[in-house]
Amino acid sequence: MTSRPFLVAAALLALAPTACGRSDCPPVSTSTPSPTPSQPPAPTAPPAAAVKPDCGALTGANAVQTEMRMLECTLQLVVTAIGRNDLASVPPAISTLHAAKEATEQALHAGTYKPMNGDVAAFAALDEAFHASLVTLVQAAGANDHAATAAAMGTVLGGCQGCHATFRPTMPPAPSTPPAAPAGHAH
Ligand code: HEC
Helix, strand or coil, rough: CCCCHHHHHHHHHHHHHHHCCCCCCCCCCCCCCCCCCCCCCCCCCCCCCCCCCCCHHHCCCHHHHHHHHHHHHHHHHHHHHHCCCCCCHHHHHHHHHHHHHHHHHHHHCCCCCCCCCCHHHHHHHHHHHHHHHHHHHHHHHHHHCCCHHHHHHHHHHCCCHHHHHHHHHCCCCCCCCCCCCCCCCCC
């Protein structure tokens, strides 16, 4: 059968370029405009991580273990912040470690935490140097400097084994699960 709707549509299309009907009509492009398929979408900031664990709520069997569990958790937040362009969240995250460091210092002072080989001074010096590297990390993130934040993160991570090799008594268990961490995958 003859397609009357088609003819109507074709007539409308033919009229379309002159639909303006004035002398100052905008120029009509003869090429078929395409919805710019070759252009990638404008970059958008990725959404914040779905669930932020409460690293400050972690505890261990002693002051250092508590500090270490918070530290491990917090540095994971820093990786997330770097990837999600959220460096502003780094300083407050790291600041939760401050109280843990003070608790370690007090425990060393009071003798309630004894470093493995008994060398309190060497342990305290390593801990001090390590926290200085955290300060650099906080400053870089505070300045929203991605390159400096990543470099500072490398320095921070480079300090772990220097202390563990001498002062960590046992192989740690699998990572502790922070309270608000998302549920693990079922396999
Ligand atoms: C100044 C010394 C020192 C530095 C620096 C240090 N650690 Fe530790 N860490 C320790 C000691 C000591 C222990 C063992 C504590 C215990 O079990 O009593 C430990 C234990 C750990 C544990 C095991 C905690 C558990 O659940 O038993 C983890 C994880 C850990 N550290 C992560 C890190 C990471 C990550 C870094 C670097 C970013 C780091 N540590 C830097 C001294 C240090």
